[in-house]
Amino acid sequence: MSAAGLRLQIGARTIATIPRQLLRVGMSLDAALGGDMPDLPPLGAADHGYLVTSVPDGLAITWPGLAFERQRYTRYYVDLAGGEAAWRAGLSGQTRSTMKRKAKKLASVGGGLLDVRRFRTAEELARFHPIARALAEKTYQERLMGAGLPGDAAALQKMLALAEADRVRAWLLYVNDAPAAYLWCSADGETLRYDYVGHDPAVAALSPGGVLMEAALSDLFADRFARFDFTEGEGQHKRLMASGGIDCRDLLLLRPTVGNRGAVALVRGFDAAIGLAKKAAAAPALHKLAKRVRRA
Incomplete structure (x- = not known):
């Protein structure tokens, strides 16, 4: 997979991009946990180099050219093999209380019950896709990062092929019969990966993404997977809901x-x-000044 350039970012917002043709080599969670050396395919004549993601701390890669560490983060995951009770017991009391409160608040808007719909087969995913895609177009993941659920025909065919191989799990959360959040995950062996997620900004105050994430994890403890991979990068919800993590760069x-x-x-x-x-x-001093400027 190629990366089109080096992004200069502030948070999720890209300020500029330096044109570089890079081969992106993403290490899987299993490879990172195992300390495996990444397999670097040969560079093409037009390639400037590699972007290797999720390299675990302590793993040294010998490279004859320029080596530059771009970012560090913890790659979080949930140990599904340990069971739901053990996972919930490992969460902080505040996290458990917050999750319960948010789920109750959202359910009250929908008549007292959460409306979570589950998708697994290719036929089910074909129904899921246009609904989730319409949600994705509203999200900050799409607007700021171009990371919403893909909408092109080629990407959809790949998704359906994964579903045919039983390598997809997806969910939609509805509020008052209107789709409010989606989650699409693909399998990598015994690990299910957190690929695409988003919610309607109009219902952001109800925390639909977090509520859907909890519901999805509850489903997965009865599924065939050993781990749920929150993938690269950090976020508060990942940190709070994870049962483990590995330091990566x-x-x-x-x-x-x-x-x-x-x-x-x-x-x-x-x-x-x-x-x-x-x-x-x-x-x-500068923090107070910034507040005064915002109020002016």
Whole structure:
């Protein structure tokens, strides 16, 4: 899989992209937990290098060119083999209370019951897709990151092929008979991966995404999977609902060309500037000033 460039980002928002043709090599959760060395396919003539994601801490990759660590994060997961009772017992009391309160609040809007609909077969996924796609078009994942559920025919055919092989689980949450949130996951061996998620911003106050996530996990404890993989990157809901995690980093492995050296210098400078800006914004005086500016 290719990556079209090096993104300069503030949070989820991309400010600019440095054109680089990269081969993206994403390590699976099983590979990261096992400390396996990633398999790097040969670079094409036009490729500038690799973007290797979820490299576990402690695993050293020897590369003759430029090696640059882009980001660090914990890759969170849920141990499904341990059972639902053990998972819930491992959550903090505050998390359990919050989940219960949010589910109760959303159910009260829908007449007292949660309306969660489950999809597994190719026939079921064919019905799921247009509904979830309409939701995806409203989400920040789609608008800011282009990471909503794919809508093109080729992607749909791949999804349906996965479903034919029993490698898909998906859910829709409805509020008053209107779709409010979706979750689409694919299987990688005994691990189910958190691929596409989104909710209607109009009902964001009801926390539909979190409520749907809890319902989906409850289903999965009775399914065939050993783990639920929250994939790369961090988020509060991942951190709160996970039962485990592995510290990982994303690496850029580039050919040692002048253009690549310049691109790495630019990315390093941008990341350093953003880091300084975050520290400065956290200073009490500047924090108060920012509040006064927002109120003005």
